[in-house]
Amino acid sequence: MNTSVFENYESEVRSYCRHFPTVFQQAIGSDFIDENGKKYIDFFCGAGAVNYGHNNPQIKQKLIDYLQNDGIIHALDMYTVPKREFIETFEEKILKPRGLDYKIMFPGPTGTNANEAALKLVRKVKKRQNVFSLMGAFHGMTLGSLSLTTDKISRRGAGTALENVTFIPAPYMFPELDTVAYMQRLIDDDHSGVEKPAALFIETIQAEGGIRVFEVEWLQRVRKFCDDNDILLVVDDVQVGCCRSGEFFSFERAGIQPDVVTMSKSIGGYGMPLAITLFKPELDIWKPGEHNGTFRGNQLAFVAAKAGLEYMLENKVEEQSLAKGEIVKAFIEKEILPLDARLELRGRGLIWGIEFGNIPVQGLADKVEERCFKYGLIIEGAGRKNSVVKLMPPLVISEEELVEGMNIIKQSVQEILSEI
Ligand SMILES: Cc1ncc(COP(=O)(O)O)c(C=O)c1O
Structure with missing residues (x-):
């Protein structure tokens, strides 16, 4: 992976590339593909800019x-x-x-x-x-x-x-x-x-x-x-x-x-x-x-x-947003919140946040996001002290990929919590 041109010539102001240190080449639907051919599920969605999916064929x-x-x-x-x-x-x-x-x-x-x-x-x-x-x-x-x-x-x-x-x-x-x-x-x-x-x-x-x-x-x-x-x-x-x-x-x-x-x-x-x-x-x-x-x-x-x-x-995307939001809520309530009673969930439609701020260890959400990236999920943080892991997939993501992405979060949370 050659990133030296960015590090040498692009300003220090660069930001998201530091969280997702690979070089991306393609994006289709809810996936990014880097120049080595590795696939990442996208739960960041261009910070909300590609709600209808990457390279949506109709558009x-x-x-x-x-x-x-x-x-x-x-x-x-x-x-x-x-x-x-x-x-x-x-x-x-x-x-x-x-x-x-x-x-x-x-x-x-x-x-x-x-x-x-x-x-x-x-x-x-x-x-x-x-x-x-x-x-x-x-x-x-x-x-x-x-x-x-x-x-x-x-x-x-x-x-x-x-x-x-x-x-x-x-x-x-x-x-x-x-x-x-x-x-x-x-x-x-x-x-x-x-x-x-x-x-x-x-x-x-x-x-x-x-x-x-x-x-x-x-x-x-x-x-x-x-x-x-x-x-x-x-x-x-x-x-x-x-x-x-x-x-x-x-x-x-x-x-x-x-x-x-x-x-x-x-x-x-x-x-x-x-x-x-x-x-x-x-x-x-x-x-x-x-x-x-x-x-x-x-x-x-x-x-x-x-x-x-x-x-x-x-494609009734409004309805998709609400319906998939329910899937996210149910999954996190059942699979992730029980991992630690101090975790909290907030959201509506297809924007959800898992709050780590009640656990008195700095940088937990950042670590979870880093681990998710390692396992092929792009996800960002939000909130005070960046203590919230923010789920924001394209609204047209398939249910299978949605669950696949959430399983990566679950595994990452499990691992990070076991390391503190
Ligand atoms: C609520 C809200 N307003 C404004 C902006 C700024 O948009 P832009 O980054 O396109 O300037 C953002 C960006 O994330 C936002 O979330």
């Missing part, structure tokens, strides 16, 4: 046809056929059936780009600088999104002040604290020292924060709090959108409508770079060109995104 064919036809690839934000067809599909097949009315904006292609656009817009609309974000949140690495993000390592990279954000304890942190009442108090109390925010940013399931699923009742109360106080509610669905949580939008289970929704990752259908910022039409006060950029609307990504939505609907 791939649409891309091949488009390329063979000399379809336009780069067009800034000009009107193009793929963009028209994507917007029409999104409007007709996703928004309308859910009774959602949003304008769609194409910022740069990443999740953090979608959140930067949302941040600018809410401040512009409400003419307030402060925003509320939750402790445990991850919203991206560019300065605006990073100001909303709480983990120390990410924030340390900023090199400058990250301002105008008030962090609210997440509801799971202090069970005795009513976080909604706390936010109300911050706003009402003329001695709180906190400026009224333009918006509250939330993930309905904190993914990087350790697979923390927020309760429906809390989400509904948060919606009401925002309505009552003229504050915009922004849901970051970058990671848990596109059916990951069981429904296409993660907030659907609460029956709420956010004012702004950000998406990226699997909205690109095939791992293609695409992000969208959705907002209620009355918020669309942008002036033309006020949030410009060269790569806003990769045409191949539009083709893949439309094909991805069609694939998702035809």
